Amino acid sequence: MVCPVCGEPLDPEGYEAGDLLDCEACGAVLRLLSDGTLEEEVRAPEADPLEALRRLEEAPKEAEDEPNLEPDYLTVHVETDGGPLAPRRVVFPGAPDLLEFTLPSGSVYEFPFRQVVKTLRPILL
Structure with missing residues (x-):
């Protein structure tokens, strides 16, 4: 297993x-x-959803010299009154650039x- 950010x-x-x-x-x-698999964990305070969006715009870096056969993920966990909200950007060459939202209830939307x-x-501006 290697770090998805630097390949170490x-x-x-x-x-677990x-x-x-x-x-x-x-x-x-x-x-x-x-x-x-591993995904990068980024936390942003509840008061700064613009910072969370900015971090998601930073596309995950390719961790290997050879073509990556697995999607890259970047997740931002934002604390809300209803529990944690976890938007996750899914990047895979040749596939649509997606944003998945995992709601506190566990529901996932793309x-x-x-x-x-x-x-x-x-x-947000």
Whole structure:
């Protein structure tokens, strides 16, 4: 398993799905997913959804020199009154650029990322 940000090998031994790992090489905070992959964990305060959107616009970096056969993810966890909201950008070469929202209830919704940015940016400014 490698860090999706810098490509440094990581040892997930002793970690369970949902646990956070720190990459000692680049300092990224990573969440171990149930399928054994890692995603970058970014937290933004409730009062700053514009910062959350800005962080999602920073496309995940390719972690390997060879073509990546797995999607790259960037998740921002925003605390809300109803619980955590987790918008996640899904980037995969040749596929639509998507934004998934996981609501506090666990429901997941997908939207075209650029459409979300175009719609939300004027509201959040």
